[in-house]
Amino acid sequence: MHEAVYWVALLPLAAALVIALVRKLRWVPVALGLATALACLQLVLSLPLDDVAGFLGQQWMLDPTGRLLLLFIYAATAVLLAIAAFTEQAESFPAPALAGAGLLSAVVLLRSSILSFMLLPVALLLLVLTASGSFPSAVPGASRFLVWTILPILCVPAVFTLLEHFAVLPDQPVLAQWSAWLTIPPVVLWLTLFPFDGATRLWSRDGLSVGPVFLWAVKDAVVIYLMLGLWRQYPMLPTENVTTVLGIAGLMTAVFSGVVAVAQSSPSGVLACAAMSELGLVLQGITTSTDEGVLGGLFLLLSRSVAVLLASASLAAVNHVVARESKSNMQSFRWRSLLLLIAFSLSVLTMAGMPPLGGFAVRSQIYATLLAQEPYLHLAWLSASMGIALGLVRAGWSLWHTKPRSPAGRLHDLPLLLVLCLLLLCLWIGLHPQDVMGWISEWFRDLLPTFHSVSSCLTVPCVL
C-alpha cells in the first residue's frame, strides 16, 4: 500500500483530463469532480504516515502536517465544486481546479524542496484556466495573475543553488544572506501581496468567480506551508531583515486592501478585499519570529479560509434564493435572503476582526507578540477593519436588493444547506479560538520554524 501515496496527486490529474473532455455535459463534470475529491479524501485518510515511496525518480512521503493540509485541500475543492455548480461555472472550473489540486498535492508530498517550489507555479498556471467568460474583468485579472506567478521563477533555483554553495562554504555568510533575500519575491508574488493584490480583486470584481476563491482558500495555505517548511529546513533563511520586509508587505496588504473595500460596488469585490486584508495579517503573525505569532497567523489562515468559503457559498446561493422567493408568495418574509445576508456578513466581519469572533482575539495576541507600543499599528488595523465594514454595508444593501438573473433551478435548498454547514463551522471556530489554537499548536508543531540569525548559523553547523 505504501506505493499509493503518489496516487493522491495522480488521481485528480487523471480525473481533470477526463472532465476536460466531457466538460460540456451539464452535471457530469461536477459529479466527477466531487467523486474524485471524496476519493482523494478517503485515500489520504488511509495512507500510512512517514512512509517514503519512490516514483518517477523522486521520494514521496505523507507526514502528519501534510495529511491535514491535503484533507483541507480536497475538502475545500469539493465545496468549491459545489459552488461552481450553483454559479453556472461548472464548465470552466472543475478540470483546472482538480488538476491544480493534484499538483498542489504533489507539492506537499514531494520530499525535494526545489521540486515542490518549481511545481507550485505550474499548479498556479493551471488555475488561470478557471477564468470564466461570464465576468469581463476576470480575463484581465487572470492575465495579471499569470504574470505575477511567473515573475519569481528564477528565484527558486537561485535560492537552492546558493544554499548548496553555503553548505560547502559555510564561512561565506553572503551566500546565505542572498538566498534569504531571494525568498522574498516568490512569497510576495505567489501570495499576491501589496502592490500585486489587485489581481484577484480585479478577477472577482464583476461577480463571484470561483477561481480566486480557490486561490484564497487553498493556494495561500500551500504557499505558507511551503514557506514555513523551508524556514524550518534552512534556519538561516528567516533573518530579521527578511521577516521585517515580509511583515511590512503584510501590513501594507492588510491596510490597503481593507481601505479599498469601501470603494467596492459588488459583494464579491468586498470579499476579495477582506480576504487579502486578512492574508496580510496572517503574514504579520507568521513573521513575528515567535511561536505564538506563527500560531496566531495559522489560526487566522484557517478561519479566513472557512470564512472565504462561507462568503462564496452565500453569494453563490443568492440567485437561487432570490429566484425562488420572487416566484413564491410576495407577502412572505424573505427568510432565506436574510440568512444569506447574515452568513455573508458574518464571514466578512470575521475577516475584519470584529469581536466576539475569533479574529479579534487572535489579533490581540499577534499585536502583543509584535511588541508594537506605537498606536499606528492599531490604527492601521482599525482603518482596514472599518473599511471592510463600510464596504460590507454597501454590499449588504446590494445583496438584499438583488434581482434574479435566471429562473430558479431544481437545486431547492441545497445551496442553503451548504451555507448553513459552513456558517456553523465558521461560528464554532470564531467562538472557540483557544481550543482551535491548541489543536493547531499540536498538529503543526513539526512545521514551526526555528528562528535563527545567519551569524548563529556560522557557529552551529547547518545540515542541508
Next chain:
Amino acid sequence: MSPTFLHEFASLSSSYTPQLVAGLAICGAVLVVSGDRLAIVAFLVQRLIVVSLLWPSVRLPLAAVMLLASIAAVLVYIVTEGRLLIKARHVRHTSQRRSFLAQVPFRALAAALGLLVTYGLVQGYASNLLPLAVASTVVSLLVSSLVVVILANTGLQTGLAVQTFIDACRVLYALWQPDPLVWGLWAVCDVLVALAACYLRKTEVAVVERQTAGECG
C-alpha cells in the same frame, strides 16, 4: 536529425553571435509593434535564436527539450488564432482592427524606447557583470517582455511577454549548471503558459461577442 545538421546548428551561435543577438532585438521590437498573428511568428524566430545561442552551453538533450516545448507552444498559439480567424470571418471585427492600427505609431515609439533602454543598460551596467553577448541577450529579452506586458491588450500578448521573460531567466540559468529536472519543468511551464494565454484569448473574444450581442439585442 542528422549529425551534420546538429553540428551546423551548434556552430551557428559561435559563428554568428552578434547577428543572432541583433536578430533577438529586432524580434523583440516586432513583438511590441505587431498584432497577435505576426507576434507569434516573431516569438518563434526569437525562440529559435535563443535555442541556438544556448546550444553550446546546455547541449543536445536540454536544447531539444526547449525546442520541442517551443514548437508545442507555437502550435497551440497557431491553432487558437486559426480558429479565431475562422470565427472572425463570420463576425466582423473591423472596429478592433482599426483601433489596433491606430496604436501602431505609439507601439513603434515604445519599441524604439525599449531598444534605447536595452542599449543603455548593456553599455552602462550589464556588460560589467556578464559577457557582452549574454548581457545583450538577457537585457533585450527582459526589456521587450516588460514593454510587451505593459502594452498587452490581449491574453495572447501577455502570454508571449511571459514566455519572453522566461527565456531571459533561462539564459541566466544556463550560465550555472542547469538541473535537467528544473529545465524540464520550465519547458512544461512554457507549454502551460501558452495554453493559459490561448484560453484567456478565447475567453476575451467570447466576452466581446457577448457584449456585442447584448448591444445589438
